[in-house]
Amino acid sequence: MRIRTENQADYAQVHQVNFAAFGNREDEAKLVERIRETSYFVPELSIVAEEDGVIIGHILLSKADVVDGEQHYEVLALAPVAVDPNHQKQGVGKQLIHEALQRGKELGYAIVLLIGHPTYYPKFGFQPARSYGLELKQFEVSDDVFMVCELQENALKRIKGELIYPSAFFG
Template structure:
C-alpha cells in the first residue's frame, strides 16, 4: 500500500463524492456538503485533500473558512468537515495523515485556529481541545462541550479571539 496525500483537483470530484457517500453509510449529506462548500468563497482549494492508493481515492478531508463573531469583529478561522476514509482502509492511519497534512497546510496559509464538531477521544491527539473553555461558543448546532473543539496552530492565538463560531450557509443545505 503506497498512500499518496495530495490536493484534490476537478477530475477527483466524482470519486470524492463516492468516498464521502460510502464512508457515511451511503448518505448523501456529507458528499453534498463538500459540493456546496466548493461553490462558495469559503472554499480553499489547497485545503481539500485526498488520500490515494494506486490511483484510487480512498480518503478525503475538507477544511474551509468560517467566522468567529465577537461583537463587531469578525475573525476568519477554519472548520474541519467532513473527513471520510473508505471503510476498507479505516484504522490504518489514513485519517491521521489527512488531518496532519491539513493542519500543516492551514498553518502555512496563515490560518491558526481550526474548529470542529467531532469525537472527543479522537481529535485531542491532534491538539484539539474543548472550545468553550477558551471563550468560544457555538449556537447553530446544539452539541455537548466535549465535541465542540478547537486546535490552536500558533501559540496564544486563542488569547486574541473570543466569540461565536458561525458556520457558513453551505453547512445547512
Template sequence: MIRTERTADYEQVYSLHYEAFGKREDESKLVERIRQSDQFVTELSIVADMDGSIAGHILLSKAAIFGHGSTVEVIVLAPLAVQPALQKKGIGSALMQEGLRRTRELGYGLVALIGHPGYYPRFGFEPARRHGLELTQYDVPDDVFMINELIQGSLDGATGELKYPQAFLHV
C-alpha cells in the same frame, strides 16, 4: 500519496463520503456546496490517493468567530472520511496532519470542528467553550465542539460565536 484534490477526483470523493457515512449523501453534498462557496480553499481539500483510487478525503474551509465587535477568520474541518475497508490504517491521521500543516502554512491560526472527542484531541483539539467560544447553530455537547490553536496567540481575543457558513446550513 497525500495530495490536493483535483476536479477529476470529485466523483470518487462523492462516493467515498457516501460510503464512509453510512450510504447517505449529506457529507457528499456538503463537499459540493463548500467547493462552490467563497469559503473554499483549494489547497485545503486533500485526498489520500492509492494508485489512482481515492482512499480518503479531508476538507477544511473558512468560517468566522463573531464577538464583541470583532470578527476572527478561522478554518473549520468537515468532513473527514476514509474508505470503510481502509479505516484504522493511519490514512485519516495522515490527512489530518497534512491538513493542519497546510492550514498553518497558509497563515490560519485556528481550526474548529464538531467531532468525536475520542479521536481529535490527539491532533491538538480541545473543547472550544473553555476558551470562550460558543456555537448556537448546532446543539452539541461541550466535548464535541473543539478548537485547535495552530499558531500560538491565535486564541487571544478570539472569543464569541463560531458561525458556520451558509454551505453548512443547507437543508
C-alpha cells in the same frame, strides 16, 4: 499512499468516499459540493489520500467566521474527514488531518474548529472550544464535541466569540 490536493477530476471519487464513509448517506458528500461553490472554499485545503490511482480518503478545511461583537476573525472549520470503509483504521485519516493542519498553519490561519468525536480529535491537539471563550449556537452540541486546535501560538488568547458556519453547512 499519496496525500495531495484534490482536483476537479477527483470530484466523483471524493463524493463516493464521503458517501461510503458515512454509512451510504449523502449529507457529507453534498456538504463538500456546496462548500466548493462558495467563497469559503480553499482549494489547497481539500486534500485526498490516493492509493494506486484510487481516492481512499478526503478531508476538507474551509473558512468560517468567529464573531465577537464588532470583531470578526476568519478561521477554519474541519468537516468532513472521510476514509473509505475498506481502508479505515490504517492511519489514512490521521495522515489527512496532520496534512490539513500543517497546510492551514502555512496559509496563516490561526485556529481550526470542528464538531467531532471527543476521544479521537484530542490526539491532534484539539481541545474543548468553549473553555477558550468560543461558542456555537447554530447547532446544539455538547462541550466535549465542539473542539478547537490552535495553529498559531497564543491565538486562543485573542480569538473569542461565536463560531458562525457558512450557509453551505445548512444545505
